[in-house]
Amino acid sequence: MTPLEPLPVRGWGRLRPFAEPALLAVTATCLAAGGLAWLAGVVRLANGCWIAGTLAAVVPAVAWVVAGLRRKRLGVDLIAVLSLVGTLSVGEYLAGALIAVMLAGGRTLEARATRRASRDLRRLMERAPRHASRRVGARVETIPLTDVKVGDVLVVRRGDVVPVDGRVVDGTAVLDESALTGESRLVERSGGEAVRSGVVNAGNVFEIASSATAADSTYAGIVRLAREAAADNAPVVRLADRWAAYFLPVALLLAAAAWIASGSAVRAVAVLVVATPCPLLLAAPVAIVSGLSRASRAGVIIRGGGAMESLGRARTLVMDKTGTLTAGRPIVVDVLAAPGATPTDVLRIAASVDQLSPHVLAEAIVSAALARGLQLSTPTDAVETPGNGIAGKLNSHTVAVGKLPDEAVLEPWARGAVSRARLDNAALAWVCVDGEPTGAVLLRDPLRRQASRTMRRLRRAGIDRLVMLTGDRVEPASEVGTVLGLDEVHAQLSPEDKVNAVLAERDRAVTVMVGDGINDAPALAAATIGVAMGARGATASSEAADIVLTADRLDRLADAIDIAHRSRRIAVQSAAVGMSMSLLAMVVAAFGWLPPALGAVLQEGIDVAVILNALRALRGDPALDTTMRADTRNLLRRFAGEHDELRDALESIRASADLLVEAPDDEALHAVVSAHAMLTDRVLPHERAEETELYPALAAPLRSGEATATMSRMHAEIQRLADRIGVHVHLAQEAGRIEDGQVDDLLACLYGLYALLRLHFVQEEENYFTLTQDDDVVVSADALR
Known part of the structure; x- marks a missing residue:
């Protein structure tokens, strides 16, 4: 299976959507036929129809019990079997038929709710492209997506999904990025700007130069994560199983007590009827899966219900700095020039040489020069030294851009540049011509626009400890911590140090770790919940994370925590209210005030109510809604x-x-x-x-x-x-x-x-x-x- 193939549906998976409705149709038909026969005065035929409907429900109910036993779980499905068999044994055939219809109806409603909640993930996978249009000279050919190589020029027609990550060759691309960001507003990308796979061309035809293969592109990573989403059994569902372990003996003991006290088996059956099926096991999965669906629409891929539930209990948030709290894209904040030179000339020659460097600072310098409309030259004999910079020849002069030894900083203007960089906590790229410092470019990685607001939202959502880990210097790290009001800042850390810090926090409370780089992967894996910023294909951080923010936006993290809190709260609320109502009905039935047939109708009403309440997790929290025209x-x-x-x-x-x-x-x-x-x-x-x-x-x-x-x-x-x-x-x-x-x-x-x-x-x-x-x-x- 290739990375962008949709999840296959085979065998039982194809028939499953029809199973519950078919069972509902059979049981409802039997109930209705029995009712007509009873009205016609043919009591024996009526009882026969109701018995047939009851038996039709007994078979799948037994199968559900067996399936639970295989998972080492004995839940309230056993009560369903006992109540169905009990109605047959005491001659309450109408009650049995009603239970069968309500049981089938509840299962159908639950299945539809689950499919509705999961459809966003399914759509995400089904819209994945299979082919790409590659231009070779004047010819455009259609090739399998797996044949795309880095550097290929691909044609993206109007309405097409961008197949791989790349950069716009020229012109302007108008894109619908809603599948990745959750926002429906169209955006424009000009020549040279990056475009992620999975977005849709909403404008004219444009071309991209691929920067990644299909397997390593953004959308492939999202699809891969979507396949794993909801595969885990959420702790809140397991909590429901534990509650069911107590509820089952209570129901059986109450039924037995009613039978012994009254001598009537009908009362025991009535007790079992109102305990079937328990909303406890219906509400929790529906609420969790609904939360997963809403999260996916908000641009958050959560691997499973377990991560969703854990996120709802998180109290500590640990964050990387670069690329998480900051934009991860340095910008030029100033250009300083030596006497006799101008800032414009310094920036132009620096960008000309940096064109051949893949370094993130070099890209920022080139972008700043192009934004100012400077004409760049092409250097020759360019040589890059990792960690020091790049040098090349321009018009017979040797130009170097990068670091400069401290002993070479002698001129007053150069010492002033060093002081300015220290005061502003900026990186300094020296520009030397024929070995003499001619200028300096100051760069900084700015805070994300949403950073401060997101920190406040996180605290309101229940996060009471905010910690930043970074390999950067102490001064810029402390400044970020002060601006954002963080509780603790750890700087100059190695990847191993980050892991140890995360483990220490995890020992205190449920801990979330957020990062975006490959070096963050070990720390993400060490946290209770790992969150990767931006689904960058098959990067180590995305693979190690439990949650991936498909949009490169920090505020999506606050959205995810709000959704997790709301989903878990609704799941527990629905299960607890449903259990309480069922227990009350069981007591009433034990005193003989609720006959089996009426009890079956009442219980199904409880089930429907809690499922509908659980579906509220599909919607946002009205308290957090900010309506804006x-x-x-x-x-x-x-x-x-x-x-x-x-x-x-x-x-x-x-x-x-x-x-x-x-x-x-x-x-x-x-x-x-x-x-x-x-x-x-x-x-x-x-x-x-x-x-x-x-x-x-x-x-x-x-x-x-x-x-x-x-x-x-x-x-x-x-x-x-x-x-x-x-x-x-x-x-x-x-x-x-x-x-x-x-x-x-x-x-x-x-x-x-x-x-x-x-x-x-x-x-x-x-x-x-x-x-x-x-x-x-x-x-x-x-x-x-």
């Missing part, structure tokens, strides 16, 4: 996009202040004037639009007009500082220079406004923009500074 979501996306466009504006404010510190000369004046123009033309209109358009629209979903009050106050402070800077600009332009008496106040305004805007952006992104449930948007390093 489509136009409000569009506003949030619009302003989130404007935030990303305004990042350079924030940096221009800081840059103008830095120049003013060096000297209040003409260059500094020009920079301050430019920064003020940017504030007037771009930032302030954005803030006013938020105040008049976005904040009023958020009042309904946030259930309060006061939810944005603090942000409005910050808008007022931003306006005040911008106006104050405007006054300084006017005075300086009148005088032709920045007066000495202006410098201190102007610096305070510029640096203060820079810090205020940066904090304001982060607060809005965490509190409001994450409500759109879009894919994770990488934010600048401001989120961590």
Whole structure:
């Protein structure tokens, strides 16, 4: 079986969907025929029909008991057999026929509920592609998916499922990623951007260059996990079996006591009738499987009910940093240049050489250069040294990008770059031309936009201990822990250290470990529940995890825990209420106040009620629902996009202040004037639009007009500082220079406004923009500074 083949259905599996309805049809027909015969006065024929219906149910009921014994489980199916046989033995043939119909009806309802809850996983597997269209020159050929190799150019037609992971060759791809993310909004991917298998082409034909084989692609990993989902017997179901072990002798003893006390076997049969079938074993599986189904629709693949139930009891969450709490995609936050060079030239030559490096920092530098529209050159004689960087020739000059020995950092500008990197906890990529440092590129791995909000949601969901493990340095790790309010942070850990830390946490409480890298696999396996971020095909972390978040989004973890808590709560609630109602009915029947026929109807009503209650796990928790209109979501996306466009504006404010510190000369004046123009033309209109358009629209979903009050106050402070800077600009332009008496106040305004805007952006992104449930948007390093 290839990785993308759907789960085969053979033999009994094909007939199973028809078995319960067939049994229901037979028993119902016998009951109805007996009723008509009784009305016609043919009592013997009526009894014969009811006996036939009862016997039709006895056979499968015995089979269920035998199946339970094979699994070393003796449950309440035994009560079903005893009650059916008991009605025949005491001549309560109508009661027996009613029990048979209700038993068959309950089984049919349970089977339909299970199939309904499992259909999302089945659809996930059935939509997997089998073939791919490969372009070779001007010819396009259809090939089996297993024949796709890394580097092949594949044609994806409108409506096709992307067969393997790859990158868009050119143009723009419009994709429906709902199968992976659970979100129905279309997304665009431009030339060079990554596309995951399993998404659907919702636009024009495009081509991808495959970056993985079918077996190693994202969708194959999801299908493989979906096959294993629901294969485990959840602990809550085993808990139901343990409860049944107590319920069975109670039912038998109560029936025996009623018989002995009254001398009537009918009372004993009546007691057994209302104990059959116990909702305990119906509600728990339906609720758990319903939870699995809802999780799959939310982009969370859970291997089985056991992991679902354990997740619902979790109290400790252990997380990796890189790729889990951070985006795992470094971004360029600044480019510093030596005297005589410009930041643009430094970035251009660094990106030109880094084009040939697969390193994640090199990819970030190239992406930053392309985003600024720089024309890159192709280097020659490129040589990469693992851990140190890459070097190559550009226009007869040797250009190296990477690390630099401490003894080579001599110039004041270079020492300043080192200080800046330490202060900002940034990585530093030196750019050397012919052996001389010419510039430096500062990079940071930003926090995920949803990180802070997700941590708060996790605590509300019952997680009372948040721990971060990372191999990174102490300083950036501590900063992340402070920003997110984590309980404990462990830095500079090896994979073995991570395993030991997870084991220590697991000894204290049910522990969840979240990670995304291959080095996280041992720690994921050591935890009570391992969660892998993003289904990256056959990576070790996905294989070792109990739960995989198919979308590369941290907030899906909070969704999974909410679903697990709700499913387990509904399962236990349904089973407990059903048992209580059955026990009450058994007591009533023991006193002779509930005849067998009426008891059968009552018991089935209890069963139907608890199954319907268990199906509530298919729906989300109304208490967590934030209803939002489509136009409000569009506003949030619009302003989130404007935030990303305004990042350079924030940096221009800081840059103008830095120049003013060096000297209040003409260059500094020009920079301050430019920064003020940017504030007037771009930032302030954005803030006013938020105040008049976005904040009023958020009042309904946030259930309060006061939810944005603090942000409005910050808008007022931003306006005040911008106006104050405007006054300084006017005075300086009148005088032709920045007066000495202006410098201190102007610096305070510029640096203060820079810090205020940066904090304001982060607060809005965490509190409001994450409500759109879009894919994770990488934010600048401001989120961590």
